[in-house]
Amino acid sequence: MAYKDMTVLIVDDFLTMRRIVRKILRDLDFENILEAEDGSAALDLLKVNKIDLIVSDWNMPRMTGLDLLKAVRSNDSTKDIPFLMVTAEAQKENIVEAVKARVSNYIVKPFTAATLEEKLVKIVPR
Amino acid sequence: MENILLQLSNGVIDGPDDLMGIGECLNLLDDLEGKLESGGPRSRMIAKVRLIFKRLILEESPDRDGDWREIQRVLGLLQTGSLDDGMDDPMYGVEPPREAVPDDDDDFFASAQPLSDENETVLMEPSTPMRAAAPEKQGESEGFEVQDPELLKDFVEESKEHLSSIELNMLALETDPNDNEAINAVFRPFHSIKGVAGFLNLTEIHHLSHEVENLLDAARSGKLAVTDSVIDIVLTATDILKALLQELEQDGEPSSQTHPIVLTFLERVKNFSGDAEQDENLPVRKIGQILVEHGVLDSDTVEDAAEKSRASGQKLGETLISEGTASPREVSKALREQRHSMESASSVRIDTHKLDNLVDMVGELVIAQSMVLQNPEILGIKDQKLQKDSVQLNRITAELQRISMSMRMVPIKSTFQKMIRLVRDLAKKSGKEVTLLMKGEETEIDRNMVEEIYEPLVHMIRNSVDHGIETPDEREKAGKDPVGTVEIAAEQKGGNIVIDIQDDGRGLNVEKIRSKAIERGIISPADVLDERAVFELIFHPGFSTRDKVTEVSGRGVGMDVVKKCVERLRGKMEIASQLGRGSYFQMKLPLTMAIIDGMVIQIGQERFIVPTIALKESLRPAQDSYFTIQGRGEVVKVREALMPLVRLHSFFNEEPRYRNPWEGLLLVVSEGKHSYCLLADEIVGRQEVVIKSLGGLFRQLPGISGGAILGDGKVALIIDVKGIISLYEESVK
Structure with a gap:
């Protein structure tokens, strides 16, 4: 599937961060971009939309990216959605936990469109 | 166990970039370990392999090829070791190595079985795909092309908002340095601000928040005690960040010069974390500790398990569960307690006037309901269904009232927190x-x-x-x-x-x-x-x-x-x-200013409400305890104390049923340093009433603080005890 036909869901509690990720995704030709400001909002969106890719921040209040990942993976209708975890260099250590929870891949902030593209190639079938 | 090893050999990993496969493999290793005797050679091997996996996942391996060989060697040994558990062909069980091998290398799997140097050539390959992922690290020092004045503006706005929450949470930490939820709540904004600053090329903000983030991360994981100096550093950082954001807002772009204050601060943090890390004092209540407190484990068991979990890189809870020393339920309960989750779920903002209106209307509803249900016509109906339905209606309106009231309730926390700073400042001064x-x-x-x-x-x-x-x-x-x-x-x-x-x-x-x-x-x-x-x-x-x-x-x-x-x-x-x-x-x-718990009293034809909180007691005095004293007027002797008698009816121009205090009822109230007896005919009942302010002319009526509608639909006035007493004092003079 071409990027422009895919629906991607950005999950981050920080509005500016969502805007930035959106901008970078646009640079990669993504057109259908949804945003959620926390895990539970993301789960709600997942119920009513067909999502082809989730780009989620790790560190969020209430429901962390990891909790979201686990929730996504434990639901039959969402368990195969590619899940890219956005993390920070300092919190990279924790990524093993996400790997165990079957994250598709992860990306360290800040990143460029090129880096994101590299990660996407690995996890999104085109 | 056989089953697990079989799964491991079934190829759970598609290729070197398949983190999901690696994850599955790690989980299988966990399962496998759970089946093994702990501390044995095989569980040590698993711990080792796990560490190497981690290094590979994090792209931190100093020698990928070497790591790769090591993984195979150890996994191979693991398989061999499991021979006695019934594995026929352990060599083929070495699945994990495939993760770092290019997809097309189908031969690799076969060649991985001998645990000798032969496979060296094959093992060289993983380095290629791993290296491909490296640029992201360099990325941090690269310029990021996200340059958008709008974004910058949003960032300033949003950051400011988050910084104000930092201050509040810091104050919470000041009282309870072990409040992990508060540490997290402080950590998060710095984390987010740092993240965005990285994208927007705001170097100073990035560095500053990065340092604080590290500091708080150490606090979060229990490596650093939240001492006064930590709090001070975070508050200072918050102030500097605010100033930097302010400047950014004014100039529309980051300043080209580094601010000396930032440098000084960074220096301070650097020096600080140096000695603070030696601090043995762990601020976070450990899972083990909680379990001991719960009586699930004794401290020796916890220490043993902690030792093991350190060796294996596992979390203590995981070790405890896999060893069977604590049930998952107990551990998760302890974890929950440790986390002490934030009470707030998602919320919406509502205009408070709407809320007040709602509460008022619900109050009216309750009254209207009792008017209907107490209507003699309705009361006369002997229909079981009607009775049942009215009970149900009562229940619903009561619940509705409770909920609508609770919507206006907020925790007193934020008010209390303001006191922290106050006490600090006062003490200092x-x-x-x-x-x-x-x-x-x-x-x-x-x-x-x-x-x-x-x-x-x-x-x-x-x-x-x-x-x-x-x-x-x-x-x-x-x-x-x-x-x-x-x-x-x-x-x-x-x-x-x-x-x-x-x-x-x-x-x-x-x-x-x-x-x-x-x-x-x-x-x-x-x-x-x-x-x-x-x-x-x-x-x-x-x-x-x-x-x-x-x-x-x-x-x-x-x-x-x-x-x-x-x-x-x-x-x-x-x-x-x-x-x-x-x-x-x-x-x-x-509890609320909209409702009072009131005593409904009767005076002549009218009913009045006296706030229960103002009442000390009510009594009917003996006839001989009533006197008139020269210069002091009527008094009643209540247990050796003489209290002035206040005839309520005289203030409200009512013709009372009883003029003699020993026939009526006395309500004892205290005002200033004296107590008074208010004379009423009788107490009709006690009930919660919704306070209505009186409109127009009646607003300033002395001795009356408002009105309320009683169950039968009639209005009763609420007596302002203080006002009545001062009216009385004036009349005596």
């Missing part, structure tokens, strides 16, 4: 050392009252710190801890919110207060007052026991203001004190 303890911050209070209680609370805290707590010297001389303690506690008791302010200072000096009151002409030397009445004197306007007026409080105003505020809220103040030991103030406030 007066050269005292004071710890502020807080209890029951989660107690909820009508949001309309939050602002109202702020002022009295500030006055009382000031009073405690300034007048109550002694200087460290004085305290030490008195054999006390040089650090004084002020405690504020909130609690919901019945229909009231009770706020206690307690200090362990010098206490109230009865003699001193007395002589001061005489000096000020508040009382005469002949007045005989019990201790409590003397304490009450400090609420008298213009009273100050302090010899000299201090900068922070004692300006002659203070406690009288407190009392006024509390009374305006239809609340009550209580004092207790022990000389040399400390003082205790209690504010008793109604």
Whole structure:
């Protein structure tokens, strides 16, 4: 599937961060971009939309990216959605936990469109 | 176990970039380990392989090829070791190595089985795909092309918002440095700000928040105790960040020069974390500790498990579960307790007027309902279904009322938190050392009252710190801890919110207060007052026991203001004190200002409501305890005390059923330092009423504070006890 036909869901509690990720995704030709400001909002969106890719921040209040990942993976209708975890260099250590929870891949902030593209190639079938 | 090994061999990993496969493999290893005897050679192998996997996942391996070989070697050994468990062909079980091998290398799997040097050539390959992922690391020093003035503006806005929450949470941490949820809440904004700053090329903000983030991360994981200096660093960082954001907002772009203040700060943090890391003091309650407290484990078991979990890189909880020493339920319960999840779920903002209207309307609904249900016609209907349905209706409206009231309730926490800074500043100014303890911050209070209680609370805290707590010297001389303690506690008791302010200072000096009151002409030397009445004197306007007026409080105003505020809220103040030991103030406030718990009394044809909180007792006196004293008018003797008789009917121009106090009923109220007996015909009942303010002409009616609609639809006036007493005092004069 071409990027422009895919629906991607950005999950981050920080509005500016969502805007930035959106901008970078646009640079990669993504057109259908949804945003959620926390895990539970993301789960709600997942119920009513067909999502082809989730780009989620790790560190969020209430429901962390990891909790979201686990929730996504434990639901039959969402368990195969590619899940890219956005993390920070300092919190990279924790990524093993996400790997165990079957994250598709992860990306360290800040990143460029090129880096994101590299990660996407690995996890999104085109 | 056989099954697990089989799964491992079934190829769970598609290729080197397949983190999901690696994850599955790691999980299988966990399962496998769970089946093994702990501490045995095989579980040590698993721990080792796990560490190497981690290094590979994090792209941190110094020697990928070497790591790769090692993984295979160890996994191979694992398989061999499992021969006795019934694996026929252990060599083929070595699945994990495939992860780092290019997809197309189908031969690899076969070639991986011998655990010798032969496969070296094949093993060289993983380095290629791994390296491909490397640029992201360099990315950090690269310029990021996200340059958008709009984004910059949003960033400034959003960051400012988050920074204000940092301050609040820092204050929470100050009281409870182990509050992990608060650490997290402080950590998160720095984390987010850093993240965005990285994208927007805001180097200074990025560095600054990065350092603080690291510091807080250490605190979060229990490696660093949240000491005063940590708090100070975070608050300083917050201030600097605010200034940088301000500048950014004005200039529209980051300054090209580095601010010296930022450099100084970064230096400070760098030096700080150096010595703070030696701090053995762990602020976070450990899972093990909680489990011991729960009586699930003894501390030796926990220590053993902790040792093992360190060796395996596993979390303690995982180790405990896999060893079977604690059930997953117990561990998750402990984890939950540790996390102490934030109470707030998702929320919406609502105009408070709408909320107030809702509460009012629900109040009306409750009244309308009882009007309908108490209608004689309806009461006359002997239909079971109607009765059942009306019970149901009652239940629903009661619940509706409860919910709508609760929507206006907010935790008292934020008000309490403002006191932390106050105490800190006051203590600093007066050269005292004071710890502020807080209890029951989660107690909820009508949001309309939050602002109202702020002022009295500030006055009382000031009073405690300034007048109550002694200087460290004085305290030490008195054999006390040089650090004084002020405690504020909130609690919901019945229909009231009770706020206690307690200090362990010098206490109230009865003699001193007395002589001061005489000096000020508040009382005469002949007045005989019990201790409590003397304490009450400090609420008298213009009273100050302090010899000299201090900068922070004692300006002659203070406690009288407190009392006024509390009374305006239809609340009550209580004092207790022990000389040399400390003082205790209690504010008793109604839960909400919209509803009062009232005593419905009958006077002639009318019913009135007296707020229950104002009542001390009600009684019907014996005929011989009623006197008329020259110059004092009618009095009633209640247990040796003479109380003026206040004939309510005379203020409301009602023709009472009983003129003799021994026939009617007396309501004992206290006002100032005296008690009074209010005469009514009888008490009809006690009920919660929704207060309605009286419109127009009646608004300023003395002695009346509002109206309420009773169950039968009739209006009753709410008596303002204080107002009635002053009316009475005037009439006596």
